[in-house]
Amino acid sequence: MTESALPWQNRVSLQYGTFIDDLRLYIRGGTGGMGYPRLGGEGGRGGDVYFVAQERTTLKSVKNRYPQKRIVAGTGANSSVRALKGEKGKDCEVHVPPGISILDDDGKQIGEVNAAGERFLAARGGLGGSLATNFLPSKGQKRILHLDLKLIADVGLVGFPNAGKSSLLSKISHAKPEIANYAFTTIQPQLGKIMYADYKQILVADLPGLIEGAHANKGMGHKFLKHVERTKHLLLVVDISGFQLSTKTRFRTAFETILLLTKELEQYKEELLTKPALLAINKMDLPCAKDNLNELMKQLLNPQDSLHLLQEEVIPENTLKFRDIIPISTYTGEGIEELKACVRKSLDEEAEQKNAEYRKKKLLLLQTSEQKHRG
Numbered sequence: 001m002t003e004s005a006l007p008w009q010n011r012v013s014l015q016y017g018t019f020i021d022d023l024r025l026y027i028r029g030g031t032g033g034m035g036y037p038r039l040g041g042e043g044g045r046g047g048d049v050y051f052v053a054q055e056r057t058t059l060k061s062v063k064n065r066y067p068q069k070r071i072v073a074g075t076g077a078n079s080s081v082r083a084l085k086g087e088k089g090k091d092c093e094v095h096v097p098p099g100i101s102i103l104d105d106d107g108k109q110i111g112e113v114n115a116a117g118e119r120f121l122a123a124r125g126g127l128g129g130s131l132a133t134n135f136l137p138s139k140g141q142k143r144i145l146h147l148d149l150k151l152i153a154d155v156g157l158v159g160f161p162n163a164g165k166s167s168l169l170s171k172i173s174h175a176k177p178e179i180a181n182y183a184f185t186t187i188q189p190q191l192g193k194i195m196y197a198d199y200k201q202i203l204v205a206d207l208p209g210l211i212e213g214a215h216a217n218k219g220m221g222h223k224f225l226k227h228v229e230r231t232k233h234l235l236l237v238v239d240i241s242g243f244q245l246s247t248k249t250r251f252r253t254a255f256e257t258i259l260l261l262t263k264e265l266e267q268y269k270e271e272l273l274t275k276p277a278l279l280a281i282n283k284m285d286l287p288c289a290k291d292n293l294n295e296l297m298k299q300l301l302n303p304q305d306s307l308h309l310l311q312e313e314v315i316p317e318n319t320l321k322f323r324d325i326i327p328i329s330t331y332t333g334e335g336i337e338e339l340k341a342c343v344r345k346s347l348d349e350e351a352e353q354k355n356a357e358y359r360k361k362k363l364l365l366l367q368t369s370e371q372k373h374r375g
């Protein structure tokens with residue numbers, strides 16, 4: 001495939017370069033202070049390094065603050081005649097955006113900070129010198145860590161490129177994402193808020209389009225599938241007229257795109273299919289839309305009848321169960337209010353269910369502790 005055939009490929013790497021969602025850092029706790037042999041004094045402990053989640057921070061600002069990507073906490077004070085017990089070295093608090101996974105250099109997750117104010121101890125300072133160590137201080141803990149940003153949104157828009165995800169976000173929120181008639185217009189996640197009349201707000205993430213093979217990191221694969229992991233609900237957006245990435249790839253009907261999206265999610269992480277999901281069928285203003293919709297609804301109701309007609313490569317092991325299926329057009333506004341109501345209903349139901357579970361658990365705990373008391 002020549003580059004000119006896919007001009008967006010160049011755009012992607014160029015523009016993607018300014019957005020950081022993964023940062024590798026060298027972290028070291030402070031060295032302890034020297035002990036004082038003659039008087040038995042103990043040096044101060046080295047400072048610790050913490051990651052602290054804070055709103056309105058980005059990984060880019062972390063990088064700007066520490067251009068060397070080295071973060072070292074303060075050294076503990078030496079023990080002296082005036083202060084036999086040396087003071088602790090200064091802690092270093094690195095402000096990071098909420099929704100960060102912390103990984104070690106092998107890619108294993110060792111922690112996360114999700115809400116503003118949450119802290120993670122990234123490296124401990126070394127102990128000060130004391131009698132036990134011949135008054136020699138220890139070095140602080142040293143590690144290479146990755147900060148991995150995941151978006152936390154109530155609803156994530158999931159679909160193939162050009163399905164109209166960004167158009168939908170701009171219709172239901174004040175966000176102004178870029179919209180264009182080519183694949184991969186959106187190259188970084190965008191957030192928008194749906195505001196309801198009773199002031200309830202729902203955060204929606206517009207994600208870049210997925211393509212076949214995204215689970216194997218094709219396209220922008222993993223960078224974006226990981227954002228899907230953190231959204232509470234999925235809103236699949238499909239183009240009723242189907243999808244074709246380029247003349248070299250196969251045309252996929254709307255039904256096939258739903259299966260393929262399911263398969264990508266499933267192959268990346270099976271649990272993604274357990275998230276509550278809604279389906280928006282977009283571009284209902286197109287002339288072929290009504291007929292295609294009838295066909296699609298039949299296929300969705302009785303998938304078994306049509307699966308044998310399809311190639312195996314598009315068929316997932318499991319299916320997504322949609323709480324609602326809403327035909328929409330971001331051009332005419334058809335179905336948009338209904339979609340907003342369905343999103344709201346789905347999130348409210350989920351919250352109610354979580355509350356009920358919580359109440360049940362609490363009751364159970366109370367009962368067991370009462371029984372213990374009596375016993």
Ligand SMILES: Nc1nc2c(ncn2[C@@H]2O[C@H](COP(=O)(O)OP(=O)(O)OP(=O)(O)O)[C@@H](O)[C@H]2O)c(=O)[nH]1
Nearest residue numbers: 161162163164165166167180181184185186209330
């Ligand atoms: N006919 C019709 N076209 C639409 C509708 N909604 C969006 N489009 C068009 O579809 C194209 C793609 O829209 P986008 O909103 O950029 O699609 P996207 O899903 O965000 O695409 P990526 O960011 O590339 O993944 C644009 O040309 C839109 O004008 C619709 O309801 N009807």
Ligand SMILES: [Mg+2]
Nearest residue numbers: 165166185186
């Ligand atoms: Mg887009």
